Amino acid sequence: MASTTGNADATPDVNDGVEGEDGVRRRDFINIAAVSAAGVGGLAVLLPLVSQMAPSADVLAESTTELDISALDVGQSIKAVFRKQPIFVRRLTPAEIEAANAVDVSALRDPATLDEITKPGHGDVLVVMGVCTHLGCVPLGAQEGENKGEFGGYFCPCHGSHYDTAARIRKGPAPTNLAVPDYEFTSDTTIVIG
Amino acid sequence: MSFPWAKEYTPQNGLTKFFDEKLPLPRFVYNAVGAGYPVPRNLSYFWNFGVLAGFFLVLQIVTGVVLAMHYASNTQVAFASVEHIMRDVNWGWLMRYTHANGASFFFVVIYIHIFRGLFYASYKPPREMIWLIGVVIFLLMMATAFMGYVLPWGQMSFWGAQVITGLFEAIPLVGPPLKTWLLGGFAPDNAALNRFFSLHFLLPFVIAGAVILHIWALHIPGSSNPTGVEVKGESDTLPFHPYYTAKDGFGLGIALLVFMTFVFFLPNTLGHPDNYIEANPLSTPALIVPEWYFYPFYAILRAFTFDFILPAKLWGVLAMFSAILVWFFLPWLDKGPVRSGHYRPLFRKFFWFGLIPTMAMLFYLGGAPAHEPYVMLSQIFTAYYFLHFLVILPIISSIERPDPLPYSITEAVLGSDKKAVLGENAEPVAT
Numbered sequence: 001m002a003s004t005t006g007n008a009d010a011t012p013d014v015n016d017g018v019e020g021e022d023g024v025r026r027r028d029f030i031n032i033a034a035v036s037a038a039g040v041g042g043l044a045v046l047l048p049l050v051s052q053m054a055p056s057a058d059v060l061a062e063s064t065t066e067l068d069i070s071a072l073d074v075g076q077s078i079k080a081v082f083r084k085q086p087i088f089v090r091r092l093t094p095a096e097i098e099a100a101n102a103v104d105v106s107a108l109r110d111p112a113t114l115d116e117i118t119k120p121g122h123g124d125v126l127v128v129m130g131v132c133t134h135l136g137c138v139p140l141g142a143q144e145g146e147n148k149g150e151f152g153g154y155f156c157p158c159h160g161s162h163y164d165t166a167a168r169i170r171k172g173p174a175p176t177n178l179a180v181p182d183y184e185f186t187s188d189t190t191i192v193i194g
Numbered sequence: 195m196s197f198p199w200a201k202e203y204t205p206q207n208g209l210t211k212f213f214d215e216k217l218p219l220p221r222f223v224y225n226a227v228g229a230g231y232p233v234p235r236n237l238s239y240f241w242n243f244g245v246l247a248g249f250f251l252v253l254q255i256v257t258g259v260v261l262a263m264h265y266a267s268n269t270q271v272a273f274a275s276v277e278h279i280m281r282d283v284n285w286g287w288l289m290r291y292t293h294a295n296g297a298s299f300f301f302v303v304i305y306i307h308i309f310r311g312l313f314y315a316s317y318k319p320p321r322e323m324i325w326l327i328g329v330v331i332f333l334l335m336m337a338t339a340f341m342g343y344v345l346p347w348g349q350m351s352f353w354g355a356q357v358i359t360g361l362f363e364a365i366p367l368v369g370p371p372l373k374t375w376l377l378g379g380f381a382p383d384n385a386a387l388n389r390f391f392s393l394h395f396l397l398p399f400v401i402a403g404a405v406i407l408h409i410w411a412l413h414i415p416g417s418s419n420p421t422g423v424e425v426k427g428e429s430d431t432l433p434f435h436p437y438y439t440a441k442d443g444f445g446l447g448i449a450l451l452v453f454m455t456f457v458f459f460l461p462n463t464l465g466h467p468d469n470y471i472e473a474n475p476l477s478t479p480a481l482i483v484p485e486w487y488f489y490p491f492y493a494i495l496r497a498f499t500f501d502f503i504l505p506a507k508l509w510g511v512l513a514m515f516s517a518i519l520v521w522f523f524l525p526w527l528d529k530g531p532v533r534s535g536h537y538r539p540l541f542r543k544f545f546w547f548g549l550i551p552t553m554a555m556l557f558y559l560g561g562a563p564a565h566e567p568y569v570m571l572s573q574i575f576t577a578y579y580f581l582h583f584l585v586i587l588p589i590i591s592s593i594e595r596p597d598p599l600p601y602s603i604t605e606a607v608l609g610s611d612k613k614a615v616l617g618e619n620a621e622p623v624a625t
Contacts, residue, residue: 034443048285052260057282 070189077142086130096165132156134174199428232431234419242445243307250300257293267391272347291461301487315533322525338397341390348469355382364511422533430603489560497572530591540594
């Protein structure tokens, strides 16, 4: 701090820098360089602080579920778990398939046909997430004796969303059909979700 | 309070005017660490360490809150949850290594800050309260660091908890039940781990509160300086911003370079390998030592191996706590009229050739095995430690003849007040 600029003012002017040949004052250059470095450094610090809250490796490692559906009879449902969330697998009865196909798709809130929801060749196997698309409760209807709602599919007791036999939203506050996870048949009786 | 020539905060636009009327927080910041705080113009880099300590406190709180999102304080899973942080959590290794090494660097910075205060006798009037609060902060830091070290539930965690809570057993009559109460059991277990986690989360915020008091107390007389001469006029000071924000910023950059070298390349150098073995209540590690920053006090604890009226164990515990408690009395033990060690020849000799080597040796001895010659050396240096503060310092501060002080800070910096006021072309003043 041995500033000897000779100002009568005890605190030398902050801006009295030496102007270089290119017209850039040293002090301005240092200022901008320092603030830029600190800004870039701050962003680099922010990345891990934000990223640490995203799913960790062990959570992501849980992201596939294999299901054996050989014991699933017509009209039966099973509940499974995928990413700590329920999965409903139902083998539809011919009557349920017929009911699903009889609906005027264009009149639905979230238009989709049963064929679009199921996999080719397995049109009777309905695989959906058991998570109501309204606010995430688990709908009823996957177990024997539960309320299946007015359309014979699933019924969410939290806020009264009714899903039909193709798990499409028909009545109530839910905005979309029950979500269909990524899955594939690895054999006629085995599906891998995720 | 501030010096009369301190720049006054003037809100520039409608928004800042609104704030200034309703809640003058910007004004408060401006007067605390902005252009409104005049600071002696001659501060050396030793005066960076307060800001650095503040930085490491914030760093520890931020990384600690992150770690607490992933850690589980249950003896069944605590150790595994730390490995989960290291392997599974995104950037978890960085968070944990930053936190673990951040604790070490917090202590490095604090020790330099304390020894700055000791050399420049910053504890002297009118700054006694700053010093006293500082000692309280140091004690809180020690408690926080100790409990944090227990959380990973490794071997050193467990046996550290066992040994440190065992200290309380030495207290006559209430000792053993007190230890059981502190642990919530007869040995460190789930109850202890849970309460240590809870307190380890709480105490940093208590420290932050104490830091605010520390700074509040500092702003009443203003910062000290390397000459120990009080500010006499405007030419002795510079506004904190931009002069010391820039200087502290530069110091912080250097500190971060050193710190990140440890985080990235030497992350376990300051720790103990035994803490990567899960806690085993049936087997004590061969060499049980605390974290390095507790070594001097651990050496003092172990120096007492003989019963003398009181049992050796109690002497050790009393001495260890007294080693810090004696700092509370420094403002009254040091009777000298001059502050800065630069102008106190005798004081300076005992500081550099007495206290500093003693602390260095105690640091070394605290990590050494508990047998000869280390025990005897610990006893010698423990004796000098207390002798220094309780006998030598009062005597030399009474008898020594200090070197002549500069008239003012400006004179110390520029040679004469006249030159400072009139500029370089002023006639030199005959001295």
